[in-house]
Amino acid sequence: MDPVKRQYESYPYPARDPAEEARRLVEGSPSDPIEIDHFLFRGRRDWRKPFRALVAGGGTGDALVMMAQRLADAGCPAEITYLDLSEASRDIASARMEARGLSATYEIRSLLDAPAIAAERGAFDYIDCCGVLHHLPDPSAGFRALSDALAPGGGAGLMVYAPYGREGVYPMQDALRALLGEDEPSAQVALARQALAALPETNGFRRNPFVSDHEVSDAGLYDLLLHSRDRPYSVPELLAELEGAGLAAVSFLEPLRYDPAPHLPATPEFAERLKRLSTAERWALAERLAGNMRMHVVYAVKAGREGQAMATLSAEAVPRWNGPDPRALGRKVQAEGGFAISMAGLRHWVPIPKAAAPFLPALASERSFGEIAKAARMDWFAFASTFGPAFRALAGVNLLHCSKGLPR
Structure with a gap:
């Protein structure tokens, strides 16, 4: 038996008990549908339309269950395919789904069979692949297989281990x-x-x-x-794999963690040097400076579409809040001009202009940014100028996304 298959038949990962589905929904990144919409569909996807998703290397079902439950709650006609080598892992994943009254199609096959499954059932709008590619004998073949299984306008949420x-x-x-x-x-x-x-x-x-x-x-x-096959990817190595498969990164999570500026002196000399770097070079520098990234979570699309995939601040965009009470946060920002947040053991200061503080409570209202501006009796350009830095900062720490048709 293949040693990796033997491992996951003996020790399905992560350890999960289907009985716990009655008490909690395991959540995370990537693959929350609001995140998917924000990073891959400009926050504008019509979730009343069918959505075809593949969970490639589904393990004991975290991404499968989260995505299926969120889409069911939204009334989305989703077709989700689970793909994994391990029958023991599949049994746990399917039991978790059954405990919630959810359904999926299960395939006990190699990740490299993703294109064949897409040919049988149709290309996928979205592919989740977390913790799998770095365990393959030929990871590059895995990246190519995922790319080949994607629909032209689709995207993927990937996680691979990182070295530092x-x-x-x-x-x-x-x-x-x-x-x-x-x-x-x-x-x-x-x-x-x-x-x-x-x-x-x-x-x-x-x-x-x-x-x-x-x-x-x-x-x-x-x-x-004790894994028999395990390799990490630095940012440049991961970007090279994506490029070789005809894919491109839209964004890493959380975006702020891939900004090197907070890890360097705030002087004109360093600011000038950072300006000379490409986006990919800045991502790589941040990884080396921070030293705490044990994995990379990245949203990716077919090469050439990366600049048009992620949501931006617009009058039509609908904010979806993913943080603490925005009213309390607004008061803190009004008093301090920002807030602190810890990610992977590292404290980050998130600066937000005090002028944006009055708008923070409205982020949980499910009104569009245009409607929020109108309620404040501001023209769009004045609102965008005032709130733009706050939008970028809050999206940078994954507290704010855009999605028109999905509730939190």
């Missing part, structure tokens, strides 16, 4: 492979836990605060430290 935030993981994988590589999965897990408990304080993995899957479950430990 996983410091110590790969030396630890090598060490455990040398010690335990011939053992059965259950024996590997038990012995790995003993080895981790004895690590010296100088060990890079022990000193890394950004990885914790091994503390959550045996499945998490196996996936993090």
Whole structure:
């Protein structure tokens, strides 16, 4: 049996209990439909129309369940296909869906079969592929397969591991492979836990605060430290894979984390140097400076469409708020000119002009920006000038998206 298939038959990942569906919906990025709309369809998709989605490497079903539930709540006629090698993972995913009264089509096949499935059922408007491409024998073939399965106007939400935030993981994988590589999965897990408990304080993995899957479950430990195929991607490496597959990045999440400016002195000398860099070079620089990115989440489309996919501030756009009470935030911004937020252990200051504070409560009203401006008795250009910096800042930390037809 393929070692990766053997792993996920023994330890479906992430560890999930279908009984918990009665208590909570696991949420995250990518693949929340509002996020999909914002980053891939300019916030303008008509969700009354059919939506064809593929969850490529669906595991125990987090993306599948979240997307299916959100689309069902919105009344969208969605057709979702789940694709994975592991029957054990599929069984958990399908049980979670059944617990919610949701349905999908399940395929126990390789991710490389995505184009064949698209040929059988129609190309996909959206593809979710999280935590899979970096485990393939030939990741480039995987990127190409996803691209070939996409409809021309569609897009994908991808997650791959990143190198700098996983410091110590790969030396630890090598060490455990040398010690335990011939053992059965259950024996590997038990012995790995003993080895981790004895690590010296100088060990890079022990000193890394950004990885914790091994503390959550045996499945998490196996996936993090005992995986037989696992490679990380830096920003340039990931962008190269996308380009080779005929894809292009629309945005990383969260966008603010891929801005190097907050990690450098706020001086004219550094500002001038940053201006010389392309967008891709700025993304890569931010990754190297921050040092805490253990994964990259990126929305991508067919090359040539990346500049027209993401929502922008417009009179027709409808804001969808994804944060704390916007009234309280408005008061904080009025007093302090911004707010602090922590992402992956790093504190970021999010500056927002005080003049934009009165508009923040309206972000939860489900009115368009044009209607918000009209209620404030402002012409559109004055409103856009006043609120534009706030829009970019809030979207940059994933608190604000645009979608006309989907409720939060």
